[in-house]
Amino acid sequence: MPLSSQSRTVASSADLPLPASIVATSQLTKCYGDFEALKQCTLDVSEGEIFGLLGPNGAGKTTLIRLLLGYLHVTSGSCRVAGFDPEEDSVAVRARVAYLPGDARLPRHMRGRGVLEFFSQMHPQGNLSRALEVAERLELDLSRRVAFMSTGMRQKLALAVVFGPRTPLLILDEPTANLDPTVRGEVLKLVLAEREAGRTVMFSSHVLSEIEQTCDRVAFLRKGELARKLVMEDLFQRHRLTAWLPDTGAPTNDTDDLRNEVPEELSSRIERYQVGPSGPHGRNVCIDTAGDLAPTLGWIASLNLEHVRIEPLGLHSVYESVHLGRGDQDPDWAHAPGSMPATPGVSS
Numbered sequence: 001m002p003l004s005s006q007s008r009t010v011a012s013s014a015d016l017p018l019p020a021s022i023v024a025t026s027q028l029t030k031c032y033g034d035f036e037a038l039k040q041c042t043l044d045v046s047e048g049e050i051f052g053l054l055g056p057n058g059a060g061k062t063t064l065i066r067l068l069l070g071y072l073h074v075t076s077g078s079c080r081v082a083g084f085d086p087e088e089d090s091v092a093v094r095a096r097v098a099y100l101p102g103d104a105r106l107p108r109h110m111r112g113r114g115v116l117e118f119f120s121q122m123h124p125q126g127n128l129s130r131a132l133e134v135a136e137r138l139e140l141d142l143s144r145r146v147a148f149m150s151t152g153m154r155q156k157l158a159l160a161v162v163f164g165p166r167t168p169l170l171i172l173d174e175p176t177a178n179l180d181p182t183v184r185g186e187v188l189k190l191v192l193a194e195r196e197a198g199r200t201v202m203f204s205s206h207v208l209s210e211i212e213q214t215c216d217r218v219a220f221l222r223k224g225e226l227a228r229k230l231v232m233e234d235l236f237q238r239h240r241l242t243a244w245l246p247d248t249g250a251p252t253n254d255t256d257d258l259r260n261e262v263p264e265e266l267s268s269r270i271e272r273y274q275v276g277p278s279g280p281h282g283r284n285v286c287i288d289t290a291g292d293l294a295p296t297l298g299w300i301a302s303l304n305l306e307h308v309r310i311e312p313l314g315l316h317s318v319y320e321s322v323h324l325g326r327g328d329q330d331p332d333w334a335h336a337p338g339s340m341p342a343t344p345g346v347s348s
């Protein structure tokens, strides 16, 4: 179960007023020379949500984050953070944002505690006792000089710096990089606690399970383009069934798309129904479902499948489809296409 579901009841969106956007970009574009690192990116992050940024190396995640903080000059388009233009009102934006860069650099000559004191005084919303609390929770030895800390210890210190100020927005660029699994879990709990306290968190990560466990919504970037937006609640309602269809004695080398054979009342719930070529055990079957599984089970039982396996269609399959360039058609999520699994039980 996702960590987020353990700690929060998700209300029906129809019951709630639409939350205001704390981050909004419109056609945001950044060129380095003649290279377009971010292309016409339009997205919004609502107050109080955890928003994930995903994408392969060089996709433009850090560029987007640095534009939001006013560290980079916008080439075209616009962005607003807490209602402010980051380039024109960079001081106002930075007072409202705590930012963990992917390559956080801390003063090497200082001891851990000194670093926390320094940054608590620097930030208008600095809070030393909170920073010390986070450092203790991450079991960081604050008596050590930064120069003599390991990479993971420096990352913990940077996290304590960032979780100190009570800003409305936290932007974390790969917050769990270089951390061991136990500490990663603690950091995810800290992120979830921020949302519980009403703050908004935007973070990038290459670890899909972390995004699945924490985020409310996700944006996928690929080659500078916003390739897909995804509501995690929708993802958790999607499943993939794989199975064998016993050989009917009619060998085939083709994969058949049998969506037309899905009963009409289930057509909105079955997104894919494919039967692969004949193999030693028969033909392999792949069915992707959306929404509650219960209404589809009777029909699935009627197909006389063998070795049936049903698994949640995780973020990994969506990530792969976007990565392979199949996410362009409908950036506002809907489908999670994947390739036909080679064998039942192996999802793409």
Ligand SMILES: Nc1ncnc2c1ncn2[C@@H]1O[C@H](COP(=O)(O)OP(=O)(O)OP(=O)(O)O)[C@@H](O)[C@H]1O
Binding pocket: 032, 035, 037, 055, 056, 057, 058, 059, 060, 061, 062, 063, 064, 102
């Ligand atoms: N200062 C710069 N000058 C020229 N090109 C740059 C500069 N900064 C980034 N780029 C390029 O812009 C693209 C996007 O880089 P960015 O750092 O935003 O990617 P990213 O998604 O954060 O990648 P990663 O996951 O590896 O951190 C890359 O091709 C990168 O080489």
